[in-house]
Amino acid sequence: MDIKDQHLNLAQWYDVIETALQDTDAEPILNLRDDGAGVYDAIFLGGGAGGRFGAAYLRAMGGRPLIVDAWPFLGGTCPHQACVPHHLFSDVAAELDLWRWFSGQLFFPDWDPGRASILEIIRLFLRGRSSAHAFMNWQTKEQLDVEYVLNARARLVDAATVEVAGRRFEARNLVLGMGARSRHPDIPGMELRGVFDFATLVEELDYEPSRCVVIGGGKTSLEYGSFFQATGCQTVIVSRSPLMRTPSLHHVDEDLRRYVVDGMRKRGVEILEGAEPVAILGSGKVERVVVRLAGGETAEIETDFVFIGTGETPNSAMARDVLGVRVGPQGEVLVDKTMRTNVPNVFAIGDLIGAPMEMFKARRCGVTAAKNIMGEAAEFDFSEYPDFLHTTYEVTWVGLSEQEARERFADVIIIQMPPYVEDLDTEHLPLPCADRTMLYAFAKPELSGFQKLVIDGESRRVVGAHHVGYGAKDAFQYLDYLIHRPEGLTIDELGNMNELFLNPEHFIQLSRLRAGRSELVNL
């Protein structure tokens, strides 16, 4: 269908997308100027975060981009299967966590695990997701003026030609943004009904799980495992590494890690570290997971639900085979800081180029490619960045862990809440507290969070910040900018800012209590 001259509103777009998702024969969606004639400045293969932002930026600079995507919507995996449902699940987990701790107290009814249905939450997501898709399609056409072909699988012909929806499009540059897919452990039983990853979970779950085994120790495992447990589905996490010590997570502070993992255990999650899955057993449907434990012995865990959170593999095969782009050991397309591959005029962006598979990286990769294509030299270094995950909490960090700082600086100053003081009886301390932790602070103080600021005493600069609680994620974007700018951020500047009390992280006021000292000390 050619929608170039139509101006669909969100409700109309919703219908177009839902129809296409349900009907595999639905025709491609074409939004093309001059019917796609002429040569584009760039074709973005994949309209996920990187492709959409890259194309929008290139268009904003005056160029002519084309996005092609097999799905009938722009935005990619994130709003369809990944970060958006995960945020819904984590938000639900935080609500259910409150209910479970306060069961029968205050205004909370008795906890009723029968009410919290994983399946029902997924259905809520499925009913709503195309509304976000509708907005992306609308915005990209009407506000950002970007051409696209959706709901049609593209074929790379060469570095200047893409075939899609039965025709060929020519471009001076290609930007590859085909993303990644779940990587599954190579063990027997992966094909059984009841084995899911983040994508198949939302697409295929059709029963209410009663027990869960999560495989993996990184972000996805913690996030989904915490959600399942919060609904009352008894969850076991099987991980080779200690949780949050997987290679994909950098700068994880040990005190933060302990607070997070202890918090999961307090909520009933069973955690098997140093353990490896050996096989998934069952006749047709999952019944047991066989695990080799840290001590070498084997255990069988009964379950009707297995969730795989062992990372993702870039979708690089077609680009490698057709164009000859070089790929690394994980299948990631290799690029330089301008996002150029080894093939002239071919760029790659987002999850396709490997870790970190995060939104900011995908989008900024796209922008970097766009700038270079339009003749503005640009590099993107994503070796340092702020990071976060959810359990039933929001966990956020940026810069160095305390351990890393101690390796680098002679005089490391720690400002944290609760403070580390022997015999202080901090389990009754209602601090930290802020929005969404007030009930914990007043009734279950030990659950109200943890925060730590790491400072180089000599330069007085903040070198790391770590937070468990809620409501600090947004701030860490700016803390990242401030501590990584050339002049950094000193405790003096931080202590001189205007806090909005009760602020989720108490860094401004805690810094102020120490900033008067010429020789800094811990707090």
Added chain:
Amino acid sequence: MDIKDQHLNLAQWYDVIETALQDTDAEPILNLRDDGAGVYDAIFLGGGAGGRFGAAYLRAMGGRPLIVDAWPFLGGTCPHQACVPHHLFSDVAAELDLWRWFSGQLFFPDWDPGRASILEIIRLFLRGRSSAHAFMNWQTKEQLDVEYVLNARARLVDAATVEVAGRRFEARNLVLGMGARSRHPDIPGMELRGVFDFATLVEELDYEPSRCVVIGGGKTSLEYGSFFQATGCQTVIVSRSPLMRTPSLHHVDEDLRRYVVDGMRKRGVEILEGAEPVAILGSGKVERVVVRLAGGETAEIETDFVFIGTGETPNSAMARDVLGVRVGPQGEVLVDKTMRTNVPNVFAIGDLIGAPMEMFKARRCGVTAAKNIMGEAAEFDFSEYPDFLHTTYEVTWVGLSEQEARERFADVIIIQMPPYVEDLDTEHLPLPCADRTMLYAFAKPELSGFQKLVIDGESRRVVGAHHVGYGAKDAFQYLDYLIHRPEGLTIDELGNMNELFLNPEHFIQLSRLRAGRSELVNL
């Protein structure tokens, strides 16, 4: 009791404070070096936010401060009667709001107004508040090394002498931080049982209100009114000005205001703007409030509960009468930017010097006085600052409203979510969304928040930011710093930051979608 050589932990401090609060004859708490002999660099009269931070900073700089306070704890009104209970109430309001909208859906039981008790939430607060007090007393002594006399009312003798706990203390400087108290409208019936302000609410409420009349249209009224309504207590707000248009609130954007006030109405709050209370009637206990409505006619509102939120008056009488410090029309002590009053060596800080009566201002006033006393010239200009309030939402803003920006700049660019576009059907748009709004986004999209960025198109600088939702408060502290630094914050710098998706305010990525254009346009 002399606790100088004791090192009480939090549980022990809790007992000391609770005992003193319950026994009006409890003796003063003395934490004095050399038994208080010698001359202090400064005596801080009042150990609230300003006095505690000022004294701590002066001590950190090597000076010798003394804090005196009539209460048996440091921290002042905030943790005892004001911002801390308010945050607990607002957090509860956000939870109850979710329950009411989702009554009987998903995992939420049917809404049961009988379960949500204002009295019970206040009791939860009262049981816990001395734990925070305990921490302040502990930290100020053990970590910050500040001397104090608590639980004893001080008398000013002259600008160098304070009498408290039966003895006299000498200082080279006085820092006055005696705070403020609720200002009540001058109408008949204020003495009736059932009339409360924020302080008496927590101290004296002993029944469960069934209907409420809130008087006032500023922060306190919106916050407490939203909480009462959320518990199922039908609330009417009576305000002379339109809500959020009181003189104490600056830079309130009209679109933000409309979203907030409409949101309160959607939740059942009845709002009478342009209305004035004439009298509170009842025999012994409140029964009705007589109100002159905008049109001039009079109405009687039946109620068993009246909440006064009409602002605060500084406690300046003693300082004016004894020391001759000059005060302004609202009773506020007049100071210059160094916090000096007209009386040599007498400083004044915090709520005592008038609006804004906010935490950041009190604390930074204290620090400014401390620096000047210790010989470091310092000024504090709090004419510009970020601000926030709660309804069932967290509402945050900084810099100019759109209207103010249009008066000042020729080319004002607006980036907002939902976008303002006719016939877009945005009531089904699940954006903005982020932590704590995900359920709204997927089931009641029109409740998921509002956000707006105001940009001067010519300089490309962000000049204002406005947010309704959750989780952005912490970030606005840093946005305030960034937009008010000399070089400001351009849309280009903002669009080049690393967002943590789903970020509560979507400013980074929305900016990025426009930053490629040399001529900016709205989004």
